[in-house]
Amino acid sequence: MRRTRAHVIAPDDEETALRRTLSALGLAGALLVVGAVAVPSAPAVADKGTRASDRPTVIAHRGASGYRPEHTLEAYRLAIRQGADFIEPDLVPTRDGELVARHENEISGTTDVSTRPEFADRRATKVIDGVTVTGWFTEDFTLAELKTLRAKERLPLVRPTNTAFDGQFQVPTLQEVIDLAKREGRARNRTISIYPETKHPTYFQSIGLALEEPLVKVLKRNGMTKRKDPVIIQSFETANLRKLARLTDVRLAQLVDASGRPYDFTVAGDPRTYADLVTPAGLRWIAGYADGVGAQKNLVLPRDAAGRLLPATTLVRDAHRHDLVVHTWTSRAENQFLPVDLRIGTDPNARGDIYAEYELLFAAGVDGVFTDHPDTAVAARAALS
Numbered sequence: 001m002r003r004t005r006a007h008v009i010a011p012d013d014e015e016t017a018l019r020r021t022l023s024a025l026g027l028a029g030a031l032l033v034v035g036a037v038a039v040p041s042a043p044a045v046a047d048k049g050t051r052a053s054d055r056p057t058v059i060a061h062r063g064a065s066g067y068r069p070e071h072t073l074e075a076y077r078l079a080i081r082q083g084a085d086f087i088e089p090d091l092v093p094t095r096d097g098e099l100v101a102r103h104e105n106e107i108s109g110t111t112d113v114s115t116r117p118e119f120a121d122r123r124a125t126k127v128i129d130g131v132t133v134t135g136w137f138t139e140d141f142t143l144a145e146l147k148t149l150r151a152k153e154r155l156p157l158v159r160p161t162n163t164a165f166d167g168q169f170q171v172p173t174l175q176e177v178i179d180l181a182k183r184e185g186r187a188r189n190r191t192i193s194i195y196p197e198t199k200h201p202t203y204f205q206s207i208g209l210a211l212e213e214p215l216v217k218v219l220k221r222n223g224m225t226k227r228k229d230p231v232i233i234q235s236f237e238t239a240n241l242r243k244l245a246r247l248t249d250v251r252l253a254q255l256v257d258a259s260g261r262p263y264d265f266t267v268a269g270d271p272r273t274y275a276d277l278v279t280p281a282g283l284r285w286i287a288g289y290a291d292g293v294g295a296q297k298n299l300v301l302p303r304d305a306a307g308r309l310l311p312a313t314t315l316v317r318d319a320h321r322h323d324l325v326v327h328t329w330t331s332r333a334e335n336q337f338l339p340v341d342l343r344i345g346t347d348p349n350a351r352g353d354i355y356a357e358y359e360l361l362f363a364a365g366v367d368g369v370f371t372d373h374p375d376t377a378v379a380a381r382a383a384l385s
Contacts, residue, residue, distance in 0.1 A: 054384070056361075057368030058377040059195055060084035061330050062103065066372035069151045069162055071101040071110070072169035073180055080184045080192055083378035086232070088195040088370065089177045093209040098143040099174040099218065103154065105200065106135040111149040112167065119145070128203055129263045139209055146171050158334060158349050174215070178222050181230070193230035197255070201240035202264050212240055216247045227251055227291070234294050238286075239264040245289040253327065254286045255294040278315055283322045292325040292367070300328055300364050301357075307340040309360070316365040328361055329370035331377065355380050 063075025064082055076087045089101035105128070108114045113122075113136045122141070125134040138146065151169045153162040172180075174196065181192040198211045205211075215233065224231045226249050234253040235241050239262075241252050254277070261273040276282050278299060286293060295315060302310045319326045330337075336348035343352040354373065358380035361369055371377045 056366060056381055056384075057085050057327065058083065058374055058381060059086040059088055059327060059368055059370045060374045061088055061370040061372050062090065062101075063087055064372070064374055066159065066333060067162065069110070069153045069165055069169060070103060071172070072151045072165075073172050073176060074165070074169055076172075076177060076180055077184065079374045080181070080188070082375040084192075084374040085368075086193045086195040087177065087181060088197065089172075089174060090197045090199050091174060091211060091215065092138045092199050093204060093211065093214065094138055094141055094143045094146055096142045097209060097214055099211070099214055100138060100143070100146060101172050101174065101177055102138060102199075105138045106133050107138060107149070107171075108135040110154050111136075111151055111171065113149050116149070129200055130266065139204070139207065143173065158336075174218050175222075178218070182222075191230050193232070195232050195234060195253075198233065198235045198237075198240055200263075201235060201237050202267055205240075212243050212247060216244070219248065219250060224250060232292070237262045237264040238289075239268070242289045251292070252290040253292045253294045254290045255329075256296065256299065258296040258298045278318075280318050280321075283319050283324060287322040287324055290324070292327065293319050294327050294329055294370070297328040297331065297357075297361065297369075300326070300366060301339070301360055303339055309339045309341050312360075312364040320365070325367040326365075327368040327370060328366050331357055331361070331369050331371040331373070333373045333376060355383075359383075 060076065060079030060082075062070035063072065064079040064084075065071075065075055068075035068078055071089060076089075079087050090103050091099045092102050092105040093099055103110055113119055119136065119141075122136050123134070124137060124140065125132060126137060127133070147170055149171060150167045151171060152166040153159060156163050178194060181194055185192040196215065198215065201211050219225065219231060223229070229250055232251040232253050233241070233244055233248075234255050236255040236257065238254065241254060244252055256277055257274045259274065264270075265272055272282070277286060278293070278295070283293070299313060299315050301312055304310055316326050331354060332338075333351045333354040334349050335343040335345070335352040338352040338354065338357060342354075342356050344350060354376050358369060358377055362380070362384060369377050
């Protein structure tokens with residue numbers, strides 16, 4: 001299927017860096033009011049007019065996950081109230097083939113499953129994308145069983161205020177997320193789009209729970225079949241996006257990390273890495289099946305070994321030359337997720353100058369940002385006009 005590019009797309013996450021950081025931290029910190037800090041000189045700004053739109057897209061990363069437990073209907077609802085254009089559900093399947101919104105298929109960190117004696121025998125050890133993981137997995141539960149669980153904050157040491165909502169919300173299905181977006185959109189007289197990410201598609205294909213056909217089926221049921229429709233599908237793997245390009249005309253976004261390689265490349269023996277995919281040749285290849293790139297933000301605003309900002313790269317300009325839009329992931333307000341230049345104080349969990357990061361990303365020409373704090377991105381975007 002020939003792809004005709006549109007000017008919107010996508011991302012996720014600093015998960016690798018986040019895990020490393022959290023393993024070194026045992027800290028909980030109160031959120032501090034953001035104060036003024038000296039902002040470094042703007043990195044080399046992209047050519048004038050390089051951004052596909054003068055209004056960068058705001059994507060709520062797993063909902064307003066800086067304020068509510070991620071991937072809950074309340075996190076998505078709050079993100080919409082804060083002005084997000086897209087809400088992002090990460091998708092994993094249940095044993096009976098339903099798609100639900102969870103950060104990972106291992107759910108002990110995001111639900112109360114480990115405290116439920118009736119599910120103690122479901123604890124298992126599996127190899128997911130080459131990594132051994134022990135816990136409870138969505139593919140071992142029916143949807144009805146998952147609905148008995150309750151969500152909890154995944155980063156309680158970083159966001160202790162979010163733990164006040166532990167136990168209040170269910171695990172939502174993709175259909176429930178779509179229903180929420182439609183309902184909230186009608187109430188606000190604006191379109192709320194969805195940005196689903198297919199998680200571990202090679203793994204789920206291997207156990208007979210492929211994600212692509214069920215996802216396309218749900219989208220078709222909701223009238224989402226064309227490029228103009230309010231949905232973008234994203235993935236860190238390439239094979240499933242290329243398969244989706246044959247199954248649907250909705251927009252697709254290739255996620256690109258700052259290190260490593262797509263897992264489907266590992267399985268196929270393809271030597272290319274994510275670094276190869278952000279070269280001009282790699283971007284040209286992506287343009288054959290996708291509409292945009294979801295780039296780890298350091299690929300646009302790199303840092304030195306000390307964590308300080310370096311001049312912006314040419315990634316945005318190079319992607320735009322192939323009619324690919326660029327969304328960066330993931331902007332988070334806490335100091336530990338920001339460049340050293342933009343941190344306020346020494347508490348890693350206190351808020352730094354997230355607004356300055358948005359300003360630098362917008363100046364570099366990105367078409368949109370994934371953020372845990374949608375209200376801050378909306379405010380930074382408003383300052384552009």
